[in-house]
Amino acid sequence: MVASAMNRSWTIATIRGIPIRVHISLLVLLPLAAITFSNQFRFYYSSLGLGPGESVLPPLVWGIILAFGLLLGILLHELAHCMVAISNGVRVESITLMMLGGISRIEGEIARPLREVMMAAAGPLTSLAIGAVFYVAAKALPGLPAENKAAGILFAIVNVVLGIFNLLPAFPMDGGRILRAALTPAMGRLAATRRAALVGKILAVPLALLGIFFNPLLVLIAVFIVLGASAETSMLENRVLLAGRRVGAFADPRIGNVTPETPVWHVAERFLEDNLVAVRVGDGVNGPGAGYITLGDLERVGKKGARLTAGDIARRDLPRVWASHDAAAVLQAAQARGRDAVLVFEDNGEPVGIVTGADLGRAAAIASLLQDLAAPENRT
Ligand SMILES: [Zn+2]
Numbered sequence: 001m002v003a004s005a006m007n008r009s010w011t012i013a014t015i016r017g018i019p020i021r022v023h024i025s026l027l028v029l030l031p032l033a034a035i036t037f038s039n040q041f042r043f044y045y046s047s048l049g050l051g052p053g054e055s056v057l058p059p060l061v062w063g064i065i066l067a068f069g070l071l072l073g074i075l076l077h078e079l080a081h082c083m084v085a086i087s088n089g090v091r092v093e094s095i096t097l098m099m100l101g102g103i104s105r106i107e108g109e110i111a112r113p114l115r116e117v118m119m120a121a122a123g124p125l126t127s128l129a130i131g132a133v134f135y136v137a138a139k140a141l142p143g144l145p146a147e148n149k150a151a152g153i154l155f156a157i158v159n160v161v162l163g164i165f166n167l168l169p170a171f172p173m174d175g176g177r178i179l180r181a182a183l184t185p186a187m188g189r190l191a192a193t194r195r196a197a198l199v200g201k202i203l204a205v206p207l208a209l210l211g212i213f214f215n216p217l218l219v220l221i222a223v224f225i226v227l228g229a230s231a232e233t234s235m236l237e238n239r240v241l242l243a244g245r246r247v248g249a250f251a252d253p254r255i256g257n258v259t260p261e262t263p264v265w266h267v268a269e270r271f272l273e274d275n276l277v278a279v280r281v282g283d284g285v286n287g288p289g290a291g292y293i294t295l296g297d298l299e300r301v302g303k304k305g306a307r308l309t310a311g312d313i314a315r316r317d318l319p320r321v322w323a324s325h326d327a328a329a330v331l332q333a334a335q336a337r338g339r340d341a342v343l344v345f346e347d348n349g350e351p352v353g354i355v356t357g358a359d360l361g362r363a364a365a366i367a368s369l370l371q372d373l374a375a376p377e378n379r380t
Pocket residue numbers: 077078081123124166174
């Protein structure tokens with residue numbers, strides 16, 4: 001429940017085909033940021049020799065404007081990453097704005113280290129450039145009212161901090177991605193990722209300590225680094241372990257058939273009694289166009305499903321792949337899209353079964369075990 005609430009985000013706009021989402025955490029963090037900024041604004045304003053109550057807009061209004069300015073700064077930072085990704089032929093699934101920064105879901109990876117450096121550096125460089133422009137403008141524009149000057153300088157500082165902070169070599173932050181790309185030619189991608197992740201985890205320790213004494217936000221960022229470094233390393237490990245294997249080999253064929261009128265509770269009963277992983281909802285549409293219900297769909301519907309039928313909740317948008325596709329590529333695409341299941345078809349259009357992230361994780365674990373057992377140095 002908590003986990004599903006933490007995954008909640010809303011799409012507010014689409015820029016060049018990329019959905020821009022805002023994360024639920026902003027509901028708490030945006031007001032906090034507004035209060036922090038209004039205090040800082042008051043401080044800067046008085047440092048310019050002006051008293052409270054002399055600004056046209058009250059400090060709290062400037063705080064709110066600056067909090068949204070921070071969001072805009074994060075959006076421009078992420079867009080810069082995405083534009084480089086797109087120009088390298090990599091699809092961008094979405095951008096999610098959070099108060100700790102943004103997350104761009106990028107489908108696929110840039111294989112060439114130099115291109116990866118450009119993609120990772122584009123965000124921080126954009127932030128630094130925005131900061132520089134606003135700083136110079138706030139200082140140099142003649143006749144600019146003092147409060148606009150104070151707000152402009154604060155906005156510049158926010159962007160510079162965003163840029164410098166992301167350049168910390170703490171994988172999976174941008175600086176850590178640059179470090180990984182720099183290590184890749186000499187060590188190979190997996191070893192470079194492991195090394196960069198280790199550096200990130202080591203850097204997270206002083207960051208968390210600083211956070212405890214100065215700013216709790218730093219503790220959150222340290223946690224994000226440690227969790228992100230572990231998750232990205234294991235994702236890459238799984239892909240390396242599965243590379244060259246057919247995804248069809250891991251497809252689970254336990255798919256049942258139900259009619260659209262079947263009540264959802266009865267669908268759940270079929271899952272249990274026949275030990276199924278999915279059902280096909282037969283409504284006259286056959287082949288790749290048919291609707292399916294996976295165990296994940298059933299869990300998502302939950303109690304609301306009591307009054308619904310299979311036809312109400314069947315999905316036709318389950319990703320579809322051929323059995324001969326590379327398992328590592330399928331896993332990567334599913335992860336990038338945040339999808340939990342993929343339908344696998346034989347070349348003749350017959351469904352082979354369904355593959356979930358858990359199935360591929362299990363297969364990778366076995367492949368890893370096999371690698372250890374078969375390694376010449378471990379054999380006697
Ligand atoms: Zn970035």
